[in-house]
Amino acid sequence: MSRCKSCGAEIIWLRTKAGKPMPCDPKPILYRPDPKGEQTYVNESGIVCKGTPDTESDRTGYISHFATCPNAFMHRRR
Ligand SMILES: [Zn+2]
Secondary structure, three states: OEEOOOOOOEEEEEEOOOOOEEEEOOOOEEEEEOOOOOEEEEOOOOOEEEEEEOOOOOEEEEEEHHHHOOOHHHHHHO
16 A cells, blocks of 8 residues: 555555556446546446446446545645
């Protein structure tokens, strides 16, 4: 487990299909793929898609830490 350099939260690194490492919140979330969804999810195979949280779904994904980091602006500055 690693930690976010700016806010200290625990994060996990997932590699997207494009080969880009992406910091994510360590807790998997049940979601339903939705092109109009507000959140971006990455699953364990590295597939990135938009979705909406749905506790009845059988899909789990991880939310990019950039979306939840209180200091996200610091990531963007670099
Ligand atoms: Zn953070």
